[in-house]
Amino acid sequence: MMSAKLSPARAILAAFLLFLVTGPLWLPEFHVTLLNYIGLYGLVALGLVLLTGVGGLTSFGQAAFVGLGAYTTAYLTTAYGVSPWLTLLAGLGLTLAFALCLGFITLRLSGHFLPLGTIAWGISLYFLFGNLEWLGGHTGMTGIPAVSLFGLELKDSRSFFYLIWVVLLGAMLATRNLLDSREGRAIRALKGGTVMAEAMGVNTARSKIVIFTVAALYACVSGWLYAHLQRFVNPTPFSINQGVEFLFMAVIGGVAHVWGAVVGAGLITVLKQWLQDLLPELLGQSGNFEVIVFGLMMIFVLHRARNGLWPAIARLVPAQKQERHAVAAAEPLPRRQMPAAGTVLLQAEGVTKRFGGLVANKDMALTVQAGEVMALIGPNGAGKSTMFNCISGVNPPSEGRISFLGQPVAGLEARDIARLGLSRTFQHVRLLSGMTVLENVAIGAHLRGRHNYLAAGLRLERAEEARLLAEAARQIERVGLAEHMFDAAGSLALGKQRIVEIARALAADPCLLLLDEPAAGLRYLEKQALAELLRKLRGEGMGILLVEHDMDFVMGLADRVVVMEFGEKLAEGLPEEIQKNPAVLEAYLGGVE
Known part of the structure; x- marks a missing residue:
């Protein structure tokens, strides 16, 4: 029988785990104590990896959540004789309540105001611990009982060592599972800006609250462990x-x-x-x-x-050579029922968008039907991308009516409009450069999954995850980028990055597709392939609203064309009519001559 050879990374991990198992048996007491503190601090830092490193939210106040866990168990065990394990649940509940309250307030801040806000409540909780006499004031609380596990009292640092490191390794495993999931991709999308994530259906406010809460709960558990390791707490460590x-x-x-x-x-x-x-x-x-x-x-x-x-x-x-395998086959995701050809998907009337005194769109009107390509053209600064943002919910209109499939959508959140069946790309590419093409495209399928963060952390959503990745792979192959599926999105040329955005939008299974300059940066043959793909989508009954500056591309593809100038509609008609329109020729296509 052939023995499986461990990769260098797995061999190092196995050696590290062996060290953790045997270390307390032969290490000096001082080193065991040091390792205990490394485990306690590592648990808090792990929460910051999720919150700050992945989610992009800086917090200086995690020590206060450590204090909540420590003081909750210290007070309940010494004052009322409650079991330490029950006080752990109480501490988690209290921390959850505090984290939700603080999170809803603090996470509304942005820029430098967010870390300043975390400093403010971090200082406040620290002084709260020190000024409450029933918590021992600045002197602290003593007499915290030892934790019993399976009838064994963990009274010394050697016996407590295993509990600390099992908890830490379990939290690390759960965090890795979470990041390698649909919800994990939503969290990673936060750092790249919320506009793209919301347009793909991600509830970014919810994702921020979740990682803020998880980081706080990790810190709480660290505080509970600290209190029962030290058997004494005072405000200084928090x-x-x-x-x-x-x-x-x-x-x-x-x-x-x-x-x-x-x-x-x-x-x-x-x-x-x-x-x-x-x-x-x-x-x-x-x-x-x-x-x-x-x-x-x-x-x-x-x-x-x-x-x-x-x-x-x-x-x-040493890196182990990895063969690139195809994404595992999985049952296809349910498809949206496409509206009948000719059905009005999008109707905009009297749309006006103001930014202070600047009127970017004025009294704009257009319709898009199922099974047609509508092109929106005009000079730079005409307001085309602003119109896209009004339609997709990124920037709601100041005035006017927008309906999608007969439902008013002006003022709805972008994610709610995406749920109805509208998906889009962006004028300036919005990809997560460090993630693979496959992972970027899978973000587009976010709304087609159902499992939550808890299921992801416990790895109970593998079947759904396989279906989401299989759908992403199918769309990547559909747009002709199969050979780049496992490449980092940021390593691709700009033109191919735009195609990745189209694949991501298609992964959402839309009935209306908004494409903002999709042919920019593409070579001639790539533009031909893109045009062929869009014709195929039109044939399947999808409506397409297209902003593009390449007039040969537009006139050879569009069924109808709307021309904008200075935020207003200049003309609308068939491509051949637009090409002969004197006002359009004067404004955009170079003049009558």
Whole structure:
């Protein structure tokens, strides 16, 4: 029987797990204690990987959530004799309530206001812990009981070691599962901007709240473990300084990588201990000089390794050659029933869009029917993309009526309009450059999945995930990019990136497709292939609204053409009529001569 050969990465992982299993049996007590703290801090940093590294939301206040978990179990076990395991549930419930309340307020902020908001509530909770006498004030609380597991009391650091690391490894596995799912792609889309994600049907506000809450719950569990390891709590470990240190750990380790949380926590914890011993000997006086070193180290890492240390460490492991296999076959997703040819899909009347004193669209009107290609043309700055944004819900109109399949949609969220069967591409390509073409296109199928974050973390949605990826692969093959399916989207030429956007829009199974300059950057043969694809989609009953500057492409494809100038409709008609219209020739096509 042939023995399976472990890859270098799997061999290193196996060695690491073996070290964790056997370490407490032979390591000195000091090193076991150090590893315990690395595990506790790694759990908080893992939440920041999800929140900051993947979701793009910076938080300095995670130490306050650690304090919530610690103080909840400290108070309930000492004052009322509640079982530590029940206090864990109580702490999670309290943290969930706090996280939802703070999240709904804080996550509405953007830019530098968001991290400032997290600093504000981080400081507030810290002083709350210290000023409540029934929580021991700044002196703290003692007498926290040990945790019992299967009748065994975990009284010392060696026995507690296994509980900490099992919890951390379980959280890491759940986080990896979550990121490798439909909901994980929605979370990763947050960092690339919410406009594209919302247009693909992602509820970005919900995704932000979820990762904020999950990061808070990780911190709460860390606080619960900390309280029962120390058997004593006071406010000092939950200050804003510790919150900054947690963020240091995540950034230095690799803020977008699950294993970066462990690397960062390990490096900072060990380095801090080493510097606390070394610096007083070198400088001849005691003080928090290690903070200065951490600051300099952070500046160095941000300059030299912006993605943290984990990617550099991962590159040292010999890469195993991976054959690119086709996406696993899966049962097709349900298809939308296409409206009959000639059915009015989209009707816009009197659409006006103002940006302060600037009128970008004025009294615009157009219709798009099932089974036709409608082209929207005009000079640069005519307001075509603004009209697209009004139709798709990205920027609702200031005035006017827009109906889709007979339902008023002006003022609806982009994701709600997408759910009705409208999908789009963008004038400026909006892809997640670090993700593969397959993953980018699968975002388009987001609304066709149903499983939630919990199912993703527990890996209970594999059948649905296989169907979503199979649908994405089908659309990639449909647009002629099968050979790039597993390439990073950012590595493709601009023209091919536009085709990826079309595949992503098609993965949503729309009945109306809005294409904003899809032929820009394409070569002649690629434009021909795109035109053939759009004709095929038209033949299947799909309506297509097209913005394009290539007049040969437009006139050879469109059934009807609307011309815009200065935000208003200049002309509408068949392609041959538009080509002969004197006003159009004067404004856009070069004049009558």
